[in-house]
Amino acid sequence: MKKKTILSLGILALLATAIVYAADHIDAPGVTGTSSDITDYYAFQSPENNSNIVFVANLQGLLSPSASTSAAFDENVMVEFNIDTNGDAMEDLVIQCTFKDGMVTAYGPVAPIATGTSSTLVTTGTSVSTNITTYGSAASIGSEGGIKLFAGPRDDPFFMDFAQYGEIIGGNASSFNDPGADTFAGTNVMSVVVEVPKSMIGGSGTINTWVTSNREQ
Amino acid sequence: MKIINNKIWMLAAALLLSVGFTSCSDDDDEMPEMPVNYAQEDQMGRPAINTVFVSSSMKDNFNTTAPSAQGAAYQAAFESRLLALNPNYSTNALGMDATTFTTALATDVLSVSLDGTTTFFDGTNVLTGRALADDVISVELLLIFGGPDGTANPGLSDDNVDANDKAFLSSFPYLATPW
Known part of the structure; x- marks a missing residue:
């Protein structure tokens, strides 16, 4: 009992001042509520083809269905999938996605012009384009050279009892409920999904990957 | 000397011409004419x-x-x-x-x-x-x-929400349609 109290106080003291949202939803003041806020990142072997990897970047979380009808990608924001093939946490390949005039274009995978927090669009490699899928429409899928591309509103695949987490942090509860309640149920995100052959991103072994949102200068 | 000057001018003209053609070709392909540069605002690897x-x-x-x-x-x-x-x-x-x-x-x-x-x-x-x-x-x-064997603090080590509220798709783009 005493142990539990100490633990709860520790959590309270620690997180009372933090802005706590789940996964990466609204994680920081500089991007919260903006068109460049990344909510989540996924990377997994394609359920359709064992030779492919799927990258998923979600932005602009907690969209209601009505808000989703008018949600849009920012034409000044480029979403970059970073791929490190040699374990030094520096990108060796990038897939860069831009949004213009209702179209999404993915450039790469291609070696970046510069690594780090500044990026330059690399237009010399492979690229694939398709319409940005609008709310209520069938998914528009681009396909070129073995690469597939989708961009548009989707159900937020993230799930968590964030509300109860908040109660615990706030000192109003000492544990999660069983069953819990998914705070993200019924909400949407703006998704970018790219599927690429493994042969284009190292072939075998392990890669490190991360996604960034980047504003045009 | 004059001959050399002429050669230099011809070279300069050729260079200008090639730059011009490059630009035209870029326009035809609807490619960006100037490098497009970006500054990073958000980043994510692992969740949370x-x-x-x-x-x-x-x-x-x-x-x-x-x-x-x-x-x-x-x-x-x-x-x-x-x-x-x-x-x-x-x-x-x-x-x-x-x-x-x-x-x-x-x-x-x-x-x-x-x-x-x-x-x-x-x-x-x-x-x-x-x-x-x-x-x-x-x-x-x-x-x-959860501690070394995953049994510590059982009330804090699982939020008891184990799955998404919509089924994922078996084909690209895999994420479920929006609500």
Whole structure:
């Protein structure tokens, strides 16, 4: 009992001042509520083809269905999938996605012009384009050279009892409920999904990957 | 001398001409004429890292720090945060002590296997990717609160939400249609 109290106080003291949202939803003041806020990142072997990897970047979380009808990608924001093939946490390949005039274009995978927090669009490699899928429409899928591309509103695949987490942090509860309640149920995100052959991103072994949102200068 | 001058002028003209043609060709292809440059605003590797481990005042800074520089800049703060979250932390189910665990976390990249199963944790494979259905929050809560055998703090080591509220698709783009 005493142990539990100490633990709860520790959590309270620690997180009372933090802005706590789940996964990466609204994680920081500089991007919260903006068109460049990344909510989540996924990377997994394609359920359709064992030779492919799927990258998923979600932005602009907690969209209601009505808000989703008018949600849009920012034409000044480029979403970059970073791929490190040699374990030094520096990108060796990038897939860069831009949004213009209702179209999404993915450039790469291609070696970046510069690594780090500044990026330059690399237009010399492979690229694939398709319409940005609008709310209520069938998914528009681009396909070129073995690469597939989708961009548009989707159900937020993230799930968590964030509300109860908040109660615990706030000192109003000492544990999660069983069953819990998914705070993200019924909400949407703006998704970018790219599927690429493994042969284009190292072939075998392990890669490190991360996604960034980047504003045009 | 005059001949040399003429040659220089011809060379200059040729260069100008080629630049002109390049520009025209670019226009025809609707390619950007000038390099398009961007500055990073947000970043994410593993789920919930910035949310849980970075203090409020440093969250934007974390988002604009390259992963290769994050370990040196953030490991110590992550370790303090972990021990504040769970003062009784010794090791977790992966056998990692506080320093080892936070060293792994502070460089916020997602490891992905190109050789088979890709999952955050499926009971066998650990950190070989992140699939849509992975219960990543419960995995992280377990690693923070569950102790060496996963049985400590049972009320905090699982949020008891184990699946998404919509079924995923079996074909591209895999994510469910919006609500």
